Amino acid sequence: MSYRPSKKSTFLSTASGIALTYALISLLWIYLSDSLLLALGIDLLSLSKLQTWKGSVFVFCTAMVLFFLLRNAIKRALYGEALFRKVVETIPTGIWVVDREGNVVDCNFAAHGLLQEFGIQAYNDIQGYAEIQGWWSDNGQPVHPDEWGISRSLSRGETCLREKIDIACTDGVRRTVLYTSLPLKSENGAITGAMALVQDITEKRKTDEVLRRFRFSIEQASEAIFWINDEGRFLFVNDQACHSLGYSASELESLHLWDIDPDFPAERWAEQWERMKSDPKQVFETRHQRKDGRIFPVEVSASQCLFNNEENHVAFVRDITIRKKYEKELEHQSNHDALTGLANRVLLDDRIQQAIVHAERAQRNTAVFLLDLDRFKVINDSLGHSQGDAVLLAVAERLSACISPGDTLSRLGGDEFAIVMTHVNHPADARIMAQKILNAFEQPFPLGNRELRITTSIGASLYPRDGEQSEDLLRHADAAMYQAKKQGGNGFQFCSEEMDTRAHKALELEGDLRQALQLGSFVLHYQPKVKIASGKIDGCEALVRWNHPDKGMISPDDFIPLAEETGLIIALGEWVLREACRQFKAWQAQGLPPIKIAVNLSARQFLQSDFVESIQTILHEFDIDPHWLDLELTESMVMEDPDRIAKLLAELKQIGFALSLDDFGTGYSSLNYLRRFPIDCLKIDRSFILDVASDATAASVANSVIGIAHSLGIHAIAEGVETREQYAFLAMCECDSIQGYLFSKPLPANDLAALLANPTPFKPTT
Numbered sequence: 001m002s003y004r005p006s007k008k009s010t011f012l013s014t015a016s017g018i019a020l021t022y023a024l025i026s027l028l029w030i031y032l033s034d035s036l037l038l039a040l041g042i043d044l045l046s047l048s049k050l051q052t053w054k055g056s057v058f059v060f061c062t063a064m065v066l067f068f069l070l071r072n073a074i075k076r077a078l079y080g081e082a083l084f085r086k087v088v089e090t091i092p093t094g095i096w097v098v099d100r101e102g103n104v105v106d107c108n109f110a111a112h113g114l115l116q117e118f119g120i121q122a123y124n125d126i127q128g129y130a131e132i133q134g135w136w137s138d139n140g141q142p143v144h145p146d147e148w149g150i151s152r153s154l155s156r157g158e159t160c161l162r163e164k165i166d167i168a169c170t171d172g173v174r175r176t177v178l179y180t181s182l183p184l185k186s187e188n189g190a191i192t193g194a195m196a197l198v199q200d201i202t203e204k205r206k207t208d209e210v211l212r213r214f215r216f217s218i219e220q221a222s223e224a225i226f227w228i229n230d231e232g233r234f235l236f237v238n239d240q241a242c243h244s245l246g247y248s249a250s251e252l253e254s255l256h257l258w259d260i261d262p263d264f265p266a267e268r269w270a271e272q273w274e275r276m277k278s279d280p281k282q283v284f285e286t287r288h289q290r291k292d293g294r295i296f297p298v299e300v301s302a303s304q305c306l307f308n309n310e311e312n313h314v315a316f317v318r319d320i321t322i323r324k325k326y327e328k329e330l331e332h333q334s335n336h337d338a339l340t341g342l343a344n345r346v347l348l349d350d351r352i353q354q355a356i357v358h359a360e361r362a363q364r365n366t367a368v369f370l371l372d373l374d375r376f377k378v379i380n381d382s383l384g385h386s387q388g389d390a391v392l393l394a395v396a397e398r399l400s401a402c403i404s405p406g407d408t409l410s411r412l413g414g415d416e417f418a419i420v421m422t423h424v425n426h427p428a429d430a431r432i433m434a435q436k437i438l439n440a441f442e443q444p445f446p447l448g449n450r451e452l453r454i455t456t457s458i459g460a461s462l463y464p465r466d467g468e469q470s471e472d473l474l475r476h477a478d479a480a481m482y483q484a485k486k487q488g489g490n491g492f493q494f495c496s497e498e499m500d501t502r503a504h505k506a507l508e509l510e511g512d513l514r515q516a517l518q519l520g521s522f523v524l525h526y527q528p529k530v531k532i533a534s535g536k537i538d539g540c541e542a543l544v545r546w547n548h549p550d551k552g553m554i555s556p557d558d559f560i561p562l563a564e565e566t567g568l569i570i571a572l573g574e575w576v577l578r579e580a581c582r583q584f585k586a587w588q589a590q591g592l593p594p595i596k597i598a599v600n601l602s603a604r605q606f607l608q609s610d611f612v613e614s615i616q617t618i619l620h621e622f623d624i625d626p627h628w629l630d631l632e633l634t635e636s637m638v639m640e641d642p643d644r645i646a647k648l649l650a651e652l653k654q655i656g657f658a659l660s661l662d663d664f665g666t667g668y669s670s671l672n673y674l675r676r677f678p679i680d681c682l683k684i685d686r687s688f689i690l691d692v693a694s695d696a697t698a699a700s701v702a703n704s705v706i707g708i709a710h711s712l713g714i715h716a717i718a719e720g721v722e723t724r725e726q727y728a729f730l731a732m733c734e735c736d737s738i739q740g741y742l743f744s745k746p747l748p749a750n751d752l753a754a755l756l757a758n759p760t761p762f763k764p765t766t
């Protein structure tokens, strides 16, 4: 390196030291040598002869002194230079020295390394800079080459100190360097060159950036982060930790883990620390306590780590208050009925099991009640689901009032409720409870501005008598409830073995019924209706029969209620309508006179929202005038929701259907309503006809019904006419038509066709 930092003072003192020494020796020699020789007795002549020798000795001596002085001075200077060089070569900062023109006159080892790293080959002059493709200031602005550090130092004598800049060389990679450049000046202040010091801080900047990102992430994390040492003391906490615990960072750093975890006693710390060490990654739930005392649930995910040769634990803590709340809600939802909030089937099972365990221990009984509201489907279908829901809520409330603490009330779905009664010492206790429930239903249920009378059928089973498992008890209670329903509803039944068998059979029948619908195992029989005045057939009633492969012909009384209960009646009813229409067309094709076919409608089928459309579709399919189809509805069906039914009947009438009211006299029709129904015919129920000849009351009812029909301007027909006496009485009362075994049983289609083909007026004589 040809450039040296100027150490003027050292240089001058060394030079003046040598000169002074030389001057001193010379003066001493001049003044003392002659005197010394004279003192030694040398005379003046000899002295003058000795002058040459004396001079030679002087030169030799001073040469020697000079030699030693210069040698030491040069040695010191060389040592200093070597030291300086070593320092310059060792430091990691690249150093360049350029002359006035910018030619590189020297550079250190680090500078070589940097240039290589930057991919710069030509670095021997300032043009090496040509390989620098770009130069950006710290704020990202590109800098013109005239403004690059060394250019400024050379042209304007400026010093740029530790500027952070980005440069990109021929390889295009941007590097960040810490750049210092300063001008080099001569004694008179003229710029003779410049020096640049460059430190590559690209990696450091990246590391700083990563650290900044980490710090930001930790500070912004939604989880609290703790570092804990082996004493359970907080070493580090992030902002979220302070926020969720309500302490400042310094406060927390003076606390221990157990100060914020109420479930974690300090005395167990050593044991816990050992456990943490044996299982370095743990996820667990606990509770933390805020500075204000509020306790909240948290999920902790803790890991062990070695930091500065110390065992630490880092814990990520999530506040799970909301999650716990949702879990609780979810648990409630999965165990409770959404509408009423009562226990659902899952919880009921659990409660029955619990009750069984307690009953066994206390040597007591447990009763399971199953309740089904009577005719609720009709209420629901006719009043709409929201009103249906309101009824269910009111029922739930009333039932809740019947049970004791410790009992469980549950809604199993639809209109089915269950009660688990725990304190049953005797079966009579269950009976008392059932009566209590029935009594609770005696008061009408207010619904908007009306009142509804609702009844329920209750079945009960007893542990251990009727079963030892929840499933058995529920099954038996269900069978008993079904029995209570069959007996007209609004009643209570205990389970019996016979019921259980029956329930099994019903289940079997349901499966068969579904299969029969798919296999088409149903047939229609037709019972003629005869006009009394003419004795001619003026219509027939289609009655469905089930041709069971094992059990033979099954009567509709045995499967229609089940079909209604299971909803299969919708599909079955549609089949009946379609089959009746097909038969009507078939008889027409045989050239038989057309007759009205009456078809029975069930409440469920009739109240289907698309009933009118579906029946019209069938008529269009067979191209039949609607007036050939007589729709028979029962009296009880229309009286469920007279307003709605009146509208529906008006719609059907408008289309052209004939409408009959079946089983008339068994219900509680109000004449007022009857007037509003566009009915064509009243069918007097078979039970009245049976006794008309022998019982005055039955006779008077039959006579009144005929009178009512005629006063409304509609037909009266008697069904179940078996005897001539009955016929004579009806003829006397001017009943319009009869239907019954007296004339004909329900017949297969071909047999009725034969009757139609050979009409013989019916005139029985008594």
Ligand SMILES: Nc1nc2c(ncn2[C@@H]2O[C@@H]3COP(=O)(O)O[C@H]4[C@@H](O)[C@H](n5cnc6c(=O)[nH]c(N)nc65)O[C@@H]4COP(=O)(O)O[C@H]3[C@H]2O)c(=O)[nH]1
Pocket (backbone or CB within 6 Å): 527, 542, 543, 544, 555, 556, 557, 560, 573, 576, 599, 600, 601, 602, 662, 663, 686, 719, 720, 721, 722, 739, 740, 741, 742, 746
């Ligand atoms: N003892 C006696 N009985 C007579 C006499 N004349 C007719 N019957 C019977 O009385 C029932 C009359 O039908 P319903 O009152 O509509 O009563 C029907 C009706 O409510 C229902 N049903 C029949 N077919 C259908 C159908 O296709 N759909 C619906 N929803 N219900 C139907 O099943 C009930 C019973 O039907 P069936 O067993 O066919 O019983 C028929 C018929 O066979 C008689 O002189 N003496």
